[in-house]
Amino acid sequence: MGRYILRRLLQMIPVFLGTTFLIYCLVYAVPGDPFAGKCGQRACPQSFINEMTEKYNLNDNIFVQYFKYLGNLLQGDFGSTFSGVPISQIISTSYPITIRLALLALFIEIVIGIAAGVLTGLGRKGFFDNLVLISTLLLISLPVFVTGFVLQYLLGVKWGVVNPTVSPKAPWNELIMPAFVLASLSLAYATRITRTSIVENRRADYVRTAVAKGLPQRRVIGVHLLRNSLIPVVTFFGTDFGALMGGAIVTEGIFNINGIGRQVYRAIQVKEGATVTGLVVVLVLVYLLMSLLVDVLYGLLDPRIRYE
Amino acid sequence: MRVKRFAAAVALPVAAMMLIAGCGGSSSDSSGGSSDPNAAISIQGTQPENPLVPANTNEEGGSIPLDVMFTGLVSYDTDTSDLKMEIAESITTTDAQHYDIKLKDGYTFHDGTPVDAKSFVDAWNWAAYAPNAALNASFFEQVKGYQDVNPTPPAGSTDAPAPTAKTMSGLTVVSPTEIKVELVAPYSPFKQKLGYHVFAPLPQSFYADPVAFGRNPVGNGPFKFVAWNDNTDIKITRWDDYKGEKPQVKDVTIKLYQSSEAAYADLVSGNLDFQQLLPPSALAGEKYQSDLMDRTLDKDAPRLTTVSLPMYDQRFANADLRKAISMSINREQIAKVIFNDTYVPSTSFSSPAITGYEADTCGEACTYDPAKAKDLLAKAGGFSGPLTLTYNSDGGHKDWSEAVCNSIKSSIGIDCVATPTPTFSVLRQSINAKQMSGLFRSAWSYDFPNLENGLSPLYSTTGSANDSKYSNPEFDAALLKAAAISDPAESNKAFIEAEKMLAADLPAIPLWSVTQKAGYSERLSNAKLSYTLELDLTQVRVNS
Numbered sequence: 045m046g047r048y049i050l051r052r053l054l055q056m057i058p059v060f061l062g063t064t065f066l067i068y069c070l071v072y073a074v075p076g077d078p079f080a081g082k083c084g085q086r087a088c089p090q091s092f093i094n095e096m097t098e099k100y101n102l103n104d105n106i107f108v109q110y111f112k113y114l115g116n117l118l119q120g121d122f123g124s125t126f127s128g129v130p131i132s133q134i135i136s137t138s139y140p141i142t143i144r145l146a147l148l149a150l151f152i153e154i155v156i157g158i159a160a161g162v163l164t165g166l167g168r169k170g171f172f173d174n175l176v177l178i179s180t181l182l183l184i185s186l187p188v189f190v191t192g193f194v195l196q197y198l199l200g201v202k203w204g205v206v207n208p209t210v211s212p213k214a215p216w217n218e219l220i221m222p223a224f225v226l227a228s229l230s231l232a233y234a235t236r237i238t239r240t241s242i243v244e245n246r247r248a249d250y251v252r253t254a255v256a257k258g259l260p261q262r263r264v265i266g267v268h269l270l271r272n273s274l275i276p277v278v279t280f281f282g283t284d285f286g287a288l289m290g291g292a293i294v295t296e297g298i299f300n301i302n303g304i305g306r307q308v309y310r311a312i313q314v315k316e317g318a319t320v321t322g323l324v325v326v327l328v329l330v331y332l333l334m335s336l337l338v339d340v341l342y343g344l345l346d347p348r349i350r351y352e
Numbered sequence: 353m354r355v356k357r358f359a360a361a362v363a364l365p366v367a368a369m370m371l372i373a374g375c376g377g378s379s380s381d382s383s384g385g386s387s388d389p390n391a392a393i394s395i396q397g398t399q400p401e402n403p404l405v406p407a408n409t410n411e412e413g414g415s416i417p418l419d420v421m422f423t424g425l426v427s428y429d430t431d432t433s434d435l436k437m438e439i440a441e442s443i444t445t446t447d448a449q450h451y452d453i454k455l456k457d458g459y460t461f462h463d464g465t466p467v468d469a470k471s472f473v474d475a476w477n478w479a480a481y482a483p484n485a486a487l488n489a490s491f492f493e494q495v496k497g498y499q500d501v502n503p504t505p506p507a508g509s510t511d512a513p514a515p516t517a518k519t520m521s522g523l524t525v526v527s528p529t530e531i532k533v534e535l536v537a538p539y540s541p542f543k544q545k546l547g548y549h550v551f552a553p554l555p556q557s558f559y560a561d562p563v564a565f566g567r568n569p570v571g572n573g574p575f576k577f578v579a580w581n582d583n584t585d586i587k588i589t590r591w592d593d594y595k596g597e598k599p600q601v602k603d604v605t606i607k608l609y610q611s612s613e614a615a616y617a618d619l620v621s622g623n624l625d626f627q628q629l630l631p632p633s634a635l636a637g638e639k640y641q642s643d644l645m646d647r648t649l650d651k652d653a654p655r656l657t658t659v660s661l662p663m664y665d666q667r668f669a670n671a672d673l674r675k676a677i678s679m680s681i682n683r684e685q686i687a688k689v690i691f692n693d694t695y696v697p698s699t700s701f702s703s704p705a706i707t708g709y710e711a712d713t714c715g716e717a718c719t720y721d722p723a724k725a726k727d728l729l730a731k732a733g734g735f736s737g738p739l740t741l742t743y744n745s746d747g748g749h750k751d752w753s754e755a756v757c758n759s760i761k762s763s764i765g766i767d768c769v770a771t772p773t774p775t776f777s778v779l780r781q782s783i784n785a786k787q788m789s790g791l792f793r794s795a796w797s798y799d800f801p802n803l804e805n806g807l808s809p810l811y812s813t814t815g816s817a818n819d820s821k822y823s824n825p826e827f828d829a830a831l832l833k834a835a836a837i838s839d840p841a842e843s844n845k846a847f848i849e850a851e852k853m854l855a856a857d858l859p860a861i862p863l864w865s866v867t868q869k870a871g872y873s874e875r876l877s878n879a880k881l882s883y884t885l886e887l888d889l890t891q892v893r894v895n896s
Contacts, residue, residue: 076777076781080777080784081777081781082777083410084411084817085794085795085817086809086816087817089482089489089490089502090505090510091483091502093510096485126401127401127402134582193613200617201621204621207618207621208617208618208621208623209609209614209618209623212584296610297611298611298613298614300614300615300618302583302584309610313746315777
């Protein structure tokens, strides 16, 4: 197990380099000169453009720019935005908020998704099954911004149950509504994956054996059936955590949350390669660690899976 | 509209949400008659693009805090946009070229150092000096000696020669309360120009570390800087030692929003006191009226939307063709249908918000007359190939661009296609590189309320924002002549004469000016929009 984890950690290095380079290239490829529109309809003073170009190495070709960036990154310097704010500062203020939002969304997904999935998987074709199928279909078909605006309008503006936007510190209780919006799409998928997996495994030999042995139903379902059925669900949750963080752009915009989504969006618009890469680098790390965690969890869920 | 239709369909997740979210809530104070002089209010803002240095700020996010933290020589009256003396006791000139500025005594910066002639002149010299790379350096171009501190790069090059001086020879500190300014040529709008925040004074502590200053500015205005939390808020508080007009509110939080929809939701539910520009979703179907009742403000914005024509493209060389295109656009209808009547069809090349504005200077060329337009098109010999109207798709310009094209198509039969570019900067890049091959969106926001600012930069041969690359020596001469008249009213009349010359040539087609709609909460009274369409923080009151 230890060797397996070590090997996986080492594999992360080329993946990390490859993804950061790709991201850097993508931002580089965004059309438009970053200083063409900065002074409105007037052209910016040449002295300003020259200084910024020099400062951010924008005259170099993409490879030189990337290696200069990487060199600074290895020394722990993420660079700064065009307005001079250190990117490390942006990361340290916005990441905790987005992680909190994504964790809460993940929690909502796990609780509601697995519960609804197990219940519908066991009692198929009932009223509850149909209700869940229809409501998840609805959630899947609604874009996040629609769910977001409707909830914000009804709960925040019309009924005044919660604040329509999240305050700067973004405490847990204010994040519940945005987290629900963020989770809504994945919630529907999680429910359906759990349901299918339960339905499949119900007919498995080991479940029949457990029932034949006369084990109580709670134990058959809770330990034997659920544990095996969770493998695809855990895979989904693992990658979804990263997706939730990246996908928070829309949700953070609607509820005015000061997370990474807003920063990435702004930075792409003004072509700030260093900011986008810096923020996404951390996101990539989250993805890699989550997928490692998922792989390790497989072994715990199903003892037949072994690593060497 | 679309959201409403979905409302019924999301009842289920909403019901689920209701179970989980049992928290939050907001309280609102009921209004009384008197006002609370120590109240705190919150207004909408956006994250400043640059550190808060006057010479480096040219966008709204930074202007909102800067405009109340710094007081310049003059300001613009909130009701009339007329010039008001602030730190200046008087500004006199006889030839519009030599100005004598006398300062009032006793003003200080928030750190206690005096606001004197030197604090102005040093700030101006710093802003103009090329190596300091200030965004707004070009505002000093009329001052004698600007070319020495900020030389223009030779044609075709981006490398300017090194400056030969550190200070502009046209600026002289006569005494701590007197400045003499000499301009390169007579320029009567100079007094108005002095109200722009780039002409604000700076304390001596600025020069030690301009970058650190930008994160922690020390001004001389009615409000004092408290804190700037990136992307979250900027906090300012009333400075009780201020010599000028004192505000009636104490603490102001400028909340930095990502979207105006989020700010609007906060405004309606009482979490925000003022929003400068209501979002389109609130204007659609006049939704704001039921949300805010009569708590809205309207004001003509110093802004004008035009579509420009590439005068360097031979296909547009014929003036009759340009006139035919202009006359085929049904401005009235588009303003009504697309902008819910918040935009006003233009009949001139200036914004109605500017002193000296005159309607109808564009005359017949800006009226909708499809029959006449057809005749003109025939006279011009028709137009070959499809006509494009280029706009940037990141700013909500799709609808009106398509409407304008449709109007041209149905009126005179030219096949017009609205063509998007991905971002504003891509659009600017191709405009600057003279690569436009059809109509393109151009919109001008005035820097200061003088007719000249809407003409010279845009249409003079050497104008810094002359997008259509229009050049007419007679027009240039008329502008110079108007700028040489020191009497403001006479000078304005001369600028109007120059403006009328544009109607014959039509290098750009005026479309509409903007009436900005702002909204405020139940707590505020005496809310007014300043010339720059910000909330006038010195006049607003909070009901107690």
